[in-house]
Amino acid sequence: MNETVSFLDREPAIEHKPLMQIERLSTHYPLRSALFSRRAGSVKAVDDVSLTLYEGETVGLVGESGCGKSTLGRTIIRLEPAHSGRIRFEGDDITHYTPKQLIPARMRMQMIFQDPYGSLNPRMRIGDMLAEPLLVHRLASRKDVRREVDRLLGLVGLPASAGNRYPHEFSGGQRQRIGIARALSFRPKLLVCDEPVSALDVSIQAQILNLLQDLQQELKLTYLFIAHGIGAVKQISTRVAVMYLGKIVELADTEELFRKPRHPYTQLLLNAYPPPDPALRRERARVILHGDVPSPANPPSGCRFHTRCPYAEQRCRIEEPLLTENRHAVACHYPLE
Numbered sequence: 001m002n003e004t005v006s007f008l009d010r011e012p013a014i015e016h017k018p019l020m021q022i023e024r025l026s027t028h029y030p031l032r033s034a035l036f037s038r039r040a041g042s043v044k045a046v047d048d049v050s051l052t053l054y055e056g057e058t059v060g061l062v063g064e065s066g067c068g069k070s071t072l073g074r075t076i077i078r079l080e081p082a083h084s085g086r087i088r089f090e091g092d093d094i095t096h097y098t099p100k101q102l103i104p105a106r107m108r109m110q111m112i113f114q115d116p117y118g119s120l121n122p123r124m125r126i127g128d129m130l131a132e133p134l135l136v137h138r139l140a141s142r143k144d145v146r147r148e149v150d151r152l153l154g155l156v157g158l159p160a161s162a163g164n165r166y167p168h169e170f171s172g173g174q175r176q177r178i179g180i181a182r183a184l185s186f187r188p189k190l191l192v193c194d195e196p197v198s199a200l201d202v203s204i205q206a207q208i209l210n211l212l213q214d215l216q217q218e219l220k221l222t223y224l225f226i227a228h229g230i231g232a233v234k235q236i237s238t239r240v241a242v243m244y245l246g247k248i249v250e251l252a253d254t255e256e257l258f259r260k261p262r263h264p265y266t267q268l269l270l271n272a273y274p275p276p277d278p279a280l281r282r283e284r285a286r287v288i289l290h291g292d293v294p295s296p297a298n299p300p301s302g303c304r305f306h307t308r309c310p311y312a313e314q315r316c317r318i319e320e321p322l323l324t325e326n327r328h329a330v331a332c333h334y335p336l337e
Contacts, residue, residue: 016055018088019190019222020076020109025049025085027068027075031297043297045071047246048085050323053190058216058223060237060254062230062269066293068246069226073192076224077109078102089190107137109190114198116179120167126153126178127163133185152181155218156211173204177211184219193225197232205229209236230273234258242266245304246296252328262328262335264309303333311336 027046030039045068053059061069074080076087078094087095094105113119121129130149134140140148150160156177167175176196183191193212197205209232215221227233233240233254240257242250242265250263261267291308294300300307306316311334321331 016057018052019055019090020053021086021088022049022051022053022076023086023088025072025075025087026083027071027080028083041297044246044299045296046075047296047299049246049248051241051248051251053222053224055189055222056216056220057238058225058236060233060240061224061226061243062228062233062240063243064293065228066296067243068296069228069243070194072243073111073194073224073226077106077111077190077192079111107186108188109192110183110186110188111192111194112176112179112183112196114195116175117167117172119179120175120182122167125164125166129178130163130182130185133182137186139185139187148185152185155184155215156181171204172200173207176200176208180208180211180215184215188221190222190224193223195227196225198227198229205232212236230269242269245293245299247304247331248323249305249331250329251323256328260328262330262337263305263332264311264336265305267336303331 025046026044026048028042028044031041031043032038033040047068049072051059061072063069071080075082078087078097082095085095086093089105089109092105094102097105124132127146127149130152131140131145134145134148135142149163153160153162158174158177158181162170162174162178167178170178179196196212197208200208212223212225213236216223223236225233225236237254240250240252240254241248242257242263244265250257250261250266252262257266258270261270294304294307300317301320302318303309303312303316303321306312309316313334315333319333321333323329323331
C-alpha cells in the first residue's frame with residue numbers, strides 16, 4: 001500500500017512559497033431520518049483532501065457535477081464548516097476561527113460565484129456596491145472612494161459610468177466582471193473561482209479567462225479555479241487536480257496531466273473533451289464512461305471509482321488507493337502508462 005501523502009513538502013510547480021495549506025480536510029453533512037429527525041448517516045462531500053496552493057499559481061479543480069469541487073472551495077474560505085482537518089492560510093490555522101477572527105482573513109481570500117446576478121444586490125447601484133466594503137473596512141476614505149470604485153471598474157474593463165447603473169442593466173459577462181471587481185475591492189491574495197465562466201457564451205468565456213490571467217499578473221493573485229469544462233481549466237491552470245466523489249484522484253502540472261493522464265477517470269474526462277484538430281479526433285479511441293456517480297452518503301469500498309472503471313481488479317474493490325507522493329500524484333493501484 002502507498003504511504004500517506006503530504007503535499008506540504010512537495011516542490012511547487014512554480015518557485016513560490018505556500019499561500020494555503022489544506023491538510024486532510026473533510027466536509028460532511030448530516031442526514032436526518034423522517035422519524036424524530038434522527039441522524040441517519042452523513043454525506044461525505046469532501047473526504048480527507050490535502051492540497052497546497054502556492055503564491056501566484058492557478059490550481060484547476062475539475063470533475064463531474066456533485067464530486068465536491070464547490071464544497072471544497074467554500075470550505076477552505078470558511079463559508080462551510082469543516083468536519084475535520086486543517087486549513088492554514090499565510091501560516092495561520094484558520095480552521096476554527098470565530099466570525100470576528102475571520103474578518104481580516106476573509107479580506108485576503110474572496111470568492112467569484114458562478115451566478116453573479118444571484119450574488120449582486122438588485123436594489124443597489126454598482127458604484128455603491130463596490131464602495132460599501134471599501135468604507136466598512138476603511139480601505140478608502142469617503143473623499144477617495146469614488147476614485148477607487150472607478151479604478152476597480154477599469155481593472156475589469158468597464159467604464160466609470162457603469163457605477164451609476166443597476167445589475168439588471170448588464171449582460172451576463174458584464175455582471176461577472178462586476179463580481180470580479182467586487183472581490184478585488186478587498187485587495188485579496190487568493191480568489192476561489194467557482195465555475196465563473198460555465199454560464200457564459202464561449203466567446204465571453206474567453207474574455208473572462210483572459211481578464212483573470214491579466215489580473216493575476218498585475219495584482220499577483222493566486223487562484224483555485226473550479227470548473228467542469230476541461231478547455232477552460234487547460235487554458236488558465238498551472239496545475240490541475242482531478243476530483244471524484246469527494247477525493248482528489250490525480251494532481252499534476254497542466255501540460256503533464258493533459259499529455260499523459262495516469263488515472264482512468266482523468267483519461268475518461270479528457271476523452272469527453274473533443275480536441276480542436278479533426279485528425280486527432282478521429283485517431284482518439286472512444287472510451288465511454290458507464291453508470292452514474294455513486295452516492296456520497298454511501299461511497300463504494302476500496303477505490304471509489306471501481307464501480308465505473310474499465311480496468312478495475314479485485315484489489316480495487318477492497319483496498320483504497322492513496323495519492324502517491326510525487327509531482328504527478330495519482331490515487332490508483334494500476335495507473336495508466
